[in-house]
Amino acid sequence: MTDEKTRLGELRDEIDSLDQQIMDLISARARCAQEVAHVKMAANPDENVFFYRPEREAQVLRRIKEHNPGPLPAEEMARLFREIMSACLALEKPMHIAFLGPIGTFTQAAALKHFGHSVISVPLPAIDAVFREVESGAAHYGVVPVENSTEGMINHTLDMFMSSPLKICGEVQLRIHHHLLVSPKHKDQEITRIYSHQQSFAQCRQWLDTHRYGIERVTVSSNAEAARRAAEEPGTAAIAGDMAAELYGLEKLANSIEDRPDNTTRFLIIGREEVPASGHDKSSILVSMRNKPGALYQLLEPFHRHGISLTRIETRPSPSGTWAYVFYIDFEGHMEDETVRKVLAEVDEEAVELKRLGSYPIGVL
Ligand SMILES: C=C(O[C@@H]1C=C(C(=O)O)C=C[C@H]1O)C(=O)O
Missing domain, CATH: 1.20.59.10 (Chorismate mutase)
Incomplete structure (x- = not known):
């Protein structure tokens, strides 16, 4: 030897x-x-224990x-x-995780990244359906997209929190790579139509304008659905990610065509229970203020005075009336923290309404 x-x-x-x-x-x-x-x-012994x-x-x-x-x-x-x-x-009981489907979406990839592959992931057709599935107890947790680094907030998710009793229990970020995909069966045909989700088109706009200018862009409900169509229809392509490409056996005509190399989507984990402090946490609230001069200043000043970092602030139209607004705020710290308690007590005094959406560990993976 x-x-x-x-x-x-x-x-x-x-x-x-x-x-x-x-x-x-x-x-x-x-x-x-x-x-x-x-x-x-x-x-x-008498409770439905959460493992x-x-x-x-x-x-x-x-x-x-x-x-x-x-x-x-x-x-x-x-x-x-x-x-x-x-x-x-x-080993005890696999968890049911509802996600914005269908199978093969980035939201499913985010769910598996956050919970691992030993859960039962349940695809649902819309963001509000994911909320309802968790509210009813049919799923233990849900996963929904909340913001993209290129395209901004997913307003539908933010607005759901105005009426839903659910809590935010976690966050997970996913680097999003989009590819131009075709079926190997129709590879030699000229492409006259590209399918994708509106978010994915927006994240690849410059690439498309440069490399596939003038080709019809058809928006569909998800990029997994886009991949499904491209697999069936000759002369079409899809913009979608790796999971969808694998699921429908598509080939990459062009790889990673997102305009920004750091294109990332942040997803929220929604559940029915509050999460105790992990030592490195974030919190989210919804606040509506009286429409008067200095209202936003008054809202933010206590955070500044107590040295609490805001990680995001978004304004959404209030469901209660025209030209009234609700602020969606993320900040560092847990609602059990003494300083956070003080700040929220002050905000509560000034606000028309303060809704605590939850405290949760800052994404680790
Ligand atoms: C083991 C526990 O329960 C679960 C399993 C964990 C693990 O495998 O490390 C961690 C947290 C819980 O999701 C625990 O509470 O520590």
């Missing part, structure tokens, strides 16, 4: 032995997580990222542990 073969044999034996140890350790971890579930059930703890999962993932020794990047290591936790949790 050559030296190379001997060495490879040794290394493979070592890998086999390490795999066995990893498997034993993951199994020990799974038994521990099961035991946690049993302890929770024993302590609350999933978003704040604890965020802490676990943060610790993994901080202590990762390499050579794997911290994000990769966290992703592996995300899947281990997901599988451990599913």
Whole structure:
């Protein structure tokens, strides 16, 4: 045997032995997580105990990222542990996660990134349907898009919070890559029509104007639906992401055609329960103020005075009347924090209405 073969044999034996140890350790971890579930059930025998703890999962993932020794990047290591936790949790009962469908959308990719692949993901046709599915208890949590770095806020999601009792329980960001996709069956045909979702067209506008100027653009309800159509109709292409391309067996004519290289969408996790502090949290509120001079200043001043960072402020028309507005505000900190409590008490005094949408761990993955 050559030296190379001997060495490879040794290394493979070592890998086999390490795999066995990893498997034993993951199994020990799974038994521990099961035991946690049993302890929770024993302590609350009459209640429908919630095993999933978003704040604890965020802490676990943060610790993994901080202590990762390499050579794997911290994000990769966290992703592996995300899947281990997901599988451990599913031992008790797989969670049902409603998302803005159909199957193959970026929202599904975001749901799986946040919860791992051991959940049952349930596609729904519209954002309000996702809210309703969680409100009724048919799904444990829901995932909806809330903003895109190129295109701005998804107003429909913001407006749903005005009437929904649901809480924001988490956030997850996804880098969005769009591709121009065709079916291998119709690859040689001239493309006369491109299908996509209105958001994806908007995120690829400059590329389309430069490289596919004058070709008809047809807006459909999702980019997974665009991919489905391109798979069936000769002479058409779709703009969609990798999941949709794989699902419908499409080929990439052009790769990553989004106008901005950092094109990212932020998604919210919505649920029925408030999330305790994880140590690195964000909060969201909706506030409507009296229409008088200095109202916005009065609203923001307590945040400034108490040193609380705002991460976003959006204005939406109020459902209560023409030219009245509601402010949607994200800020750093948890509503259990003493300083945040003080600020919100002050805001509450001045506001016509203050709605606490929830505090949740700042996205880790
Ligand atoms: C084990 C627990 O329950 C669940 C499983 C977790 C895990 O596998 O690490 C973490 C949080 C919970 O979603 C716990 O509460 O610690």
